[in-house]
Amino acid sequence: MAGELNLVSSTTVTSDVASVTLTGIDTTYDIYKVLITNARGNNTSANSWRMRWIVGGSPETGNNYFTQWESHNAVSNFEWNGFATDYRYSGNTEMYIGDGSSDTGECYNANINLYKAYDNDSEARFDIEQHSTNSGGNLIAAKGGGYRKAQQICTGVQIYVASYSIASGYFGLYGYNYS
Amino acid sequence: MAGEFYLIKSESATDVASLDITDCFNSTYNFYEVIWYAKRASGSSATNSYMRFLDSTGSAITSGYNVGYYRYDRYIGIIYSTTNTYINDGQLQDTDRANAGRMSIANPYADDRYTTGYSQRYMYTDNIGGAARGRGYFGLNGLKDVQRITGLQIYGTSGNLDIDIAVYGFGE
Numbered sequence: 298m299a300g301e302l303n304l305v306s307s308t309t310v311t312s313d314v315a316s317v318t319l320t321g322i323d324t325t326y327d328i329y330k331v332l333i334t335n336a337r338g339n340n341t342s343a344n345s346w347r348m349r350w351i352v353g354g355s356p357e358t359g360n361n362y363f364t365q366w367e368s369h370n371a372v373s374n375f376e377w378n379g380f381a382t383d384y385r386y387s388g389n390t391e392m393y394i395g396d397g398s399s400d401t402g403e404c405y406n407a408n409i410n411l412y413k414a415y416d417n418d419s420e421a422r423f424d425i426e427q428h429s430t431n432s433g434g435n436l437i438a439a440k441g442g443g444y445r446k447a448q449q450i451c452t453g454v455q456i457y458v459a460s461y462s463i464a465s466g467y468f469g470l471y472g473y474n475y476s
Numbered sequence: 477m478a479g480e481f482y483l484i485k486s487e488s489a490t491d492v493a494s495l496d497i498t499d500c501f502n503s504t505y506n507f508y509e510v511i512w513y514a515k516r517a518s519g520s521s522a523t524n525s526y527m528r529f530l531d532s533t534g535s536a537i538t539s540g541y542n543v544g545y546y547r548y549d550r551y552i553g554i555i556y557s558t559t560n561t562y563i564n565d566g567q568l569q570d571t572d573r574a575n576a577g578r579m580s581i582a583n584p585y586a587d588d589r590y591t592t593g594y595s596q597r598y599m600y601t602d603n604i605g606g607a608a609r610g611r612g613y614f615g616l617n618g619l620k621d622v623q624r625i626t627g628l629q630i631y632g633t634s635g636n637l638d639i640d641i642a643v644y645g646f647g648e
Contacts, residue, residue: 301479304647332646334506334582335589369594369615371542371558402590402622406507406582408646426580428592428616436542438594438616467506467648471480 302330307469313339313462319470320351320453322414326472331409331454336466337399343461344398344432346405347391350414350421350445351453357445361388364443368395370435392443394456397429399464405429414451420444421451480647484508488640491517494631495639498534501584501626505645508581510595512641514566514630515574522635525575526562529584529591529619530627537619545615549604555613563617564595568632569602579617584625591625593617 305321322329331348338344349356369375397405407427413419422444431437456468485500501508514525528536541560547553566575577597583589596614604611619625630639 302481302646303479307648309648332507332648334648335586367546369544369546369556371544371556371616371618373556374554375544375546375556375615402588402620404583404589406592408507408580426594428580428582428594428618430590430592430620436544436590436592436616436618436620438544438592438618440594440614469646469648473479 302471302473305329305470305472307467309467310463310465313464315462316455316457317463317468318351318453318455319468321470322411322452324415327474328472329411329414330471330473331411332469332471333405333407333456334467336397336405337464338458338461339464340461341398341400343458344396345459346394346397347457347459348394349391349455350451351455352449352451356455358390360390361446362390362392362443363388363446364393364441366393366439366441368437368439370431370437372435388446392423394425395427395429395439396431396437398432398434400434403430404466417448417450420446420448482645482647484643484645486642490638491636492639493636494629495641496530496534496627496629497641497643498530498627500628500643503585506583506648507646508584509644510579510581510628510641512630513574513576514632515572515638516568517636517638520635520637522568522632522637524633525566525568525637526631527564528562528629529625530629532624532626534626536629540619540621542618542620543616545613547611547613549601549609549611550607551605558620564597566597566599567601567611568599573600575599587624588622590622591619
């Protein structure tokens with residue numbers, strides 16, 4: 298329906314899974330949105346959240362993912378221009394989507410827009426607004442974006458937390474149109 | 477946008493010292509979008525506008541806010557604190573000046589999670605480094621506390637405001 302935010306697929310994690318895959322991206326909507334709320338890893342050290350495109354039914358693990366980033370916190374000067382050099386310049390095998398620790402009171406939340414995902418003439422890309430708690434227990438908020446330098450049809454996304462499993466959280470894929 | 481993007485509540489008032497939007501956060505939603513416009517009221521001498529969370533009794537929370545903003549005008553400033561007494565401040569230095577912005581916020585109603593948010597807001601200021609300039613803020617708002625937040629308050633200092641505010645929720 299024009300102009301409306303429509304739920305495409307979702308999953309609520311209540312026990313450990315290695316990753317969450319959201320599929321259903323096609324030509325129905327111009328822009329897709331991923332909403333993640335209350336997400337936690339299965340270890341208090343779980344912190345760094347990642348995303349890959351689903352291509353041909355499987356996560357795209359090839360190189361050429363790029364992510365650009367700025368983050369804000371309440372206790373020190375901020376970071377900008379990306380989380381790590383190789384996420385900015387050299388390409389990587391995954392997209393960084395922010396820190397989010399999993400100790401008491403902590404969780405990861407993100408609002409991610411996906412552009413030109415189902416378009417083999419364009420490079421699928423995303424923007425993100427994200428807030429959570431970092432590994433030091435400090436509240437953080439961040440904005441950024443990224444893409445994979447390849448023109449390919451992406452039908453979904455895979456989301457995971459580095460080195461650990463996802464223990465809980467809501468993961469939803471939505472779609473909406475320009476008009 | 478409608479569908480899974482729901483208007484929960486909106487409030488408007490003119491020439492008021494403050495405005496509360498109560499019970500706009502609930503157990504149905506976890507992720508919200510807030511849009512506001514706070515303007516110096518006609519004849520008012522208000523110099524600033526601010527926002528605060530309302531607790532489970534509807535009272536304003538007056539301490540312990542975590543903020544981390546970039547502030548852009550003639551200069552670039554970095555502002556951060558774990559002991560702020562408000563969020564989303566804005567300067568109103570002349571007639572019709574306003575603080576307008578939007579904020580995403582997660583888990584305000586949950587009483588076992590911290591509340592985190594990201595806001596961006598703009599105002600036109602009349603004396604920054606001796607000249608009139610636009611000013612924008614971008615960054616973190618939060619409360620590192622697991623208490624339940626049920627609403628928001630916008631208030632001014634040294635005079636009254638005209639205030640519009642709306643809160644939306646993302647369906648899950």
